[in-house]
Amino acid sequence: MSKTEVFIFDEIFEFMVSGDGIAELQAMGVELHVINQKCKIADYEPIKNPATQKILCINPDFVDWHLAADGYKGISGLKVIISSSDNISWLDTSYADDHGIKYVALENLTSEYSAVAEYAVTIMTSLARKIPTIIRNQFPLDYAHDFMKYQGLDLAGKTVGIIGLGNVGGAIAQRCRGLDMNVVYWSRSKKSMEGYEHREIDDILREADVIFPTLKPNDQTKVMLPIEKLELIKKDAIMVSVVSELIDNSYLAKRVADQKLFGFGFGADPSAFSNYSGNVWAIPDYAWATRNNMRTIKGVGA
Numbered sequence: 001m002s003k004t005e006v007f008i009f010d011e012i013f014e015f016m017v018s019g020d021g022i023a024e025l026q027a028m029g030v031e032l033h034v035i036n037q038k039c040k041i042a043d044y045e046p047i048k049n050p051a052t053q054k055i056l057c058i059n060p061d062f063v064d065w066h067l068a069a070d071g072y073k074g075i076s077g078l079k080v081i082i083s084s085s086d087n088i089s090w091l092d093t094s095y096a097d098d099h100g101i102k103y104v105a106l107e108n109l110t111s112e113y114s115a116v117a118e119y120a121v122t123i124m125t126s127l128a129r130k131i132p133t134i135i136r137n138q139f140p141l142d143y144a145h146d147f148m149k150y151q152g153l154d155l156a157g158k159t160v161g162i163i164g165l166g167n168v169g170g171a172i173a174q175r176c177r178g179l180d181m182n183v184v185y186w187s188r189s190k191k192s193m194e195g196y197e198h199r200e201i202d203d204i205l206r207e208a209d210v211i212f213p214t215l216k217p218n219d220q221t222k223v224m225l226p227i228e229k230l231e232l233i234k235k236d237a238i239m240v241s242v243v244s245e246l247i248d249n250s251y252l253a254k255r256v257a258d259q260k261l262f263g264f265g266f267g268a269d270p271s272a273f274s275n276y277s278g279n280v281w282a283i284p285d286y287a288w289a290t291r292n293n294m295r296t297i298k299g300v301g302a
Contacts (some may be wrong), residue, residue, distance in 0.1 A: 005052045009041060010059035010084060026082045038062060038258030042074050048161045050076045057082040061285075065244060068094035082106065089217040089245070120242045121179075123281050126262030127238045128153040130275075132281045153238075153262065156180040161208030163201060163225070164215035168242070172212050183209060200219050201225075205232040210240065217245045218248075227251050233261065241266040244285075253280045254290055 013034050033046055041047070041063070047054065054077050058067065072078065073095040081091060083105040096103055126132065130204035140146045160176045162185040163171040173183045173196060184199045184207075185191070191198070201224070211233065215221040225247050233239065233255075241247055243265060252282065256278045265281035272282040281285035 003031065004055065004079075005033060005046075005049070005050045006055045006057065007033045007035065007041075007047055008057045009035045010057070011036050011038065011062060012059070027149040033274060041067070041071055047075055053077045053079050055080045055082065056145070057084060059084045062072055063090065066092075068092045073099075074097075076172050082103070084160045086217065087216045089219075089222075097105055106259070113167040113171045116168050116242055120172050120212060121166075123240045123242070123283060124176075124181045124212075124238060125155065125264035127240070127265050127279055127281055128264070130279050132263075132265075132276075133279045138275065139176070154238075155210070157210035158182070158205065159186065160210045161199070161204035161211065162212065163204060164212045165196070166216065167213065169212065170215035172214065174209075197275075202229065204230060205229055206234065208237060210238045212242070213246045214243055215246060217243060221246060235260055236262050236299055238263040249282075251284075256280050 267285035
């Protein structure tokens with residue numbers, strides 16, 4: 001039987017896994033390679049060894065959430081590709097399907113769902129009070145003239161629409177209920193959630209004051225919210241997207257700029273904030289990075 005090597009492509013692996021955990025893997029005879037600087041995976045020299053079987057564990061951020069078949073099909077002895085996220089949509093699986101390469105996404109921890117939900121709610125409240133606009137206008141101090149210009153929205157009593165009431169969507173809904181908001185949702189199957197009303201997607205888009213699309217991105221969900229449906233969103237609504245690739249960010253940002261949408265928040269490159277105007281919160285994807293979540297992942301306590 002040929003030796004198996006594990007290659008971990010993750011810029012933050014050292015922060016997520018304790019030294020003891022790495023030592024335990026090595027004690028089990030696993031030859032572990034940790035690559036923490038971005039490179040083309042197939043070009044990493046040790047991965048070219050033709051005499052070993054290989055398992056890849058990839059943080060999707062390492063490949064900017066897309067790995068084409070050409071990016072891994074030249075790796076001999078490749079048996080498994082593991083996503084450190086809870087979805088595998090970033091991987092072009094066509095070659096893997098044809099060549100018996102298995103792929104799997106890890107199930108995220110409850111602590112991560114909570115961290116993402118709280119980040120999403122933070123974005124919502126920031127947009128409700130026009131924080132991105134205030135920042136872009138360099139914190140105006142003439143309150144006697146500016147307070148009406150930056151008048152925000154009250155969230156209590158508003159209706160929040162969750163599109164995809166899974167782990168993240170459910171955690172967001174729970175926190176919004178704590179803010180005295182009404183919760184409506186769409187999911188493939190109705191949930192037994194007291195106080196939550198199941199609605200069709202079009203109805204949510206037309207009527208909700210705040211909308212959270214929280215579907216797992218895959219070939220089916222990526223086409224569920226095209227621009228034609230996003231056009232249904234009312235002018236004074238807020239959209240918050242903490243899941244990439246589900247909606248057209250540029251379209252919604254333009255609606256905000258044209259004063260046809262109250263606010264829009266989404267995960268983006270750290271430099272993206274300056275590319276937008278008005279009440280658009282283009283914010284880095286640090287949703288998971290809380291002290292509790294990172295400690296839990298490392299296995300050193302909550």
